[in-house]
Amino acid sequence: MRKPVFFNLTQIQLPVGAVTSITHRITGVLLAVGIPFGIYILDLSLQSPPSYARVIALFGYRSFKVVALVFIWALAHHLFAGVRHLLSDIDIGSRLQVARRSAWSVNIGGLAVALFAAGALF
């Protein structure tokens, strides 16, 4: 049996749970792309006092702060969506109303963390 395929993007309904779900995937890919840079920064920070100072100096650049902010948002969203997933594994929040509310909480929670991080960074 073939799976039905429906690709008319203007007509596809995207309820809040679907937004949380696809964003979980997108943020996962973003994090995977960011991890090698994170390991590089860990490496720099531990090598020597001058390289540690370079890591500190990185946080003075606006462009670096923007990238760090995107990474923090992606991590927060991915983490919250993951916890929501784990809870649904043990059958917490499966009812549609609760699931919608928790999906909103995840989406807003991720943005709230990003807002806090922006306050701390900029």
Next chain:
Amino acid sequence: MKRAIAGLHPWLLQRVTAVYMLLFIVFLLAHFLLDPPQSYLAWHAWMRGPVVSIATFVFCVALLTHMWVGVRDVILDYVKPLAIRVAALTLFGLGLIGLGAWVIHILLFAHG
């Protein structure tokens, strides 16, 4: 029978690694909020402590495993031609092994 449980292993790995990483991130966040390292020496000394370096190593193993399961799912969903799919999975797997080797180097070097 094998078919019925085929997806269980990665499914479980994804969750076990997620829970460990969650705990580690809470621990890391608590440390950076309560007692942020003020200098290279403080940071280096903290990182080379036995508990922190082992916990960090386990975190990196969990992270790379979690990345493997997650990105593998993404590749399997979107890359359909077999040759490109195998090539993508192979390249990504080798990349993760490389990252693992790099992390081991960093953590061992911190002890040198």
